[in-house]
Amino acid sequence: MSTSKSVSSSSEDDNELRRGPWTLEEDNLLSQYISDHGEGRWNLLAKRSGLKRTGKSCRLRWLNYLKPDVKRGNLTPQEQLLILELHSKWGNRWSKIAQHLPGRTDNEIKNYWRTRIQKQARHLKIETDSREFQELVRRFWMPRLLQKVKESSCSSAMSIQNQEIPLVLDDGVSQHSTVGTIPWQGPCVSMNEGSPTYMDQHEQNSDSEHNSGSCISFSESANIPKVSHHFAHTMDQFHALSSNDFGTYSYEGYHVNDNAYEIETFKPASARVAQDVQYPIADSQTPPTDWLSNDFACSMWNIDELWQFSKLQK
């Protein structure tokens, strides 16, 4: 990005297109033009608005930043969960995934995936499209996000743990899960902005045709989460993990700031938990005993824990 040149305001550059970061004046100009003339016809907009930008650049700036319904700030656990779930289903179809996260742009989701998720894969030296990684996401990350969801739910409402909720599997089979309330909506969680996206009937049909993986969607009539078998299994597994019968899980803080919903470093409270939930750690590969009590240094996952797991998957 040749910003030094692009930001030049010398007269000889007046006819050149600007590049690089947008200024407040440019933002105002673009916003004003769109409020007067509407979106679209970006090249025409670029010419008539007085902006020395390409139509593409104007479009991108508007859609990713200036548009009023663009949501700023950290992704909520619900949104992260949805991204993981939808990415496992659609891959790098960022715009399609973004359609299911109101206010989030494809660019933002793409950045999230690359900076947060691919980073973990790199540390583990596995590919994000590999089966091992899918398993890691399913068995480690998603349950933890569910825990975060539950925590945020329970902090905003009185404890409603272990409430039985109806689920509809994606093949139409009903099932009850006691994973605790999944606060996709309702008074438990203020999810006006992070609410799940309802799929229209056509899309649900389309999904069912192509969906070999999993999906979280919602029955419009009953407001019941519709999940895949594997996602239901994840939640059941999570319930097993969090059940008092097996002890509790503690979370060692990983705080960026109050609004950050980073996945916290995860630590089972007792070794028995790990056995009971059948963590895939064979005797010969049992990690050091302090793996349960260590202050894990990694940010999102306990890399050692995941590394063990990924080795077993290979």
Add this chain to the structure above:
DNA sequence: AAATGACACAACCGCCGATGA
């Protein structure tokens, strides 16, 4: 306090499909 590195994110690039002349 300065240098360095890592990180997050905004912005750009190239490609492709749709559309209209």
Add this chain to the structure above:
DNA sequence: ATCATCGGCGGTTGTGTCATT
């Protein structure tokens, strides 16, 4: 049928910020 233009998408890069040494 062909070509030009446009919009959209996914991949990549540049830059500012923050943390660490």
